[in-house]
Amino acid sequence: MILGKCPNCDGDVIAINTIAQNQKVVLYTCENSKKEHDDSFQFVYTNDSTCNFRVYSNVFLKWNKKGFSKYEMKSLLDNGKVAIRLYSKKIKGEYFKYAMLDKDYGVSILWDEEVQ
Template sequence: MILGTCPYCKGNVISKKITAQGKKIKLYTCENSKKEYDESDSYVFTADSTCRFRVYSNVFLKWNKRSFSENEMKRLLKDEQVVIRLHGRKGTKEYFKYAIPHEEYGVSILWDEEVEED
């Protein structure tokens, strides 16, 4: 499924279901970002890979956000930012932050920016 246009190479960003570390997750990846296992069993970009934009749906698990949804990814690609809901360590406090595309990490949280309420 095509979610939008890559912010870096203008290729299509697609959604794939994969299994990583025994868990089923979604991978949002530019069609020009290709990875494979090399001879040392490292997961590396292929020689014909021209882009590095990849985001795993569990990217915000560290902040108690279970999944980064396809709708959130579509908004990120369309608006170049998306508001995400994160939770405190104990899961009781919730807060909102902007997430933006990041060339190396796929997505980055703007910790110093406050989300404006509509």
């Protein structure tokens, strides 16, 4: 499933069902970002990989957001940012922040701006 254009290289961003850290997740990756296991079983980019855009659907798990949906990723690729719902155990409630595209990490939370 093609979700949009890669912000790094203008290739297609696709969704792939995979397993990471023994959990089923969706990997949103550029079609030009290719990885494989090397001799020491590390996951490394291949020689023909020309992009490094990759975002796992559990990227916001640290802030108690169970998953980053395909709809949210598509909206992020189309608009450059998307409002996401997070949950705080400390305040025992939910709050909203913007997630935005990040060249190094794929996606980051914009902590300084409030969601309208």
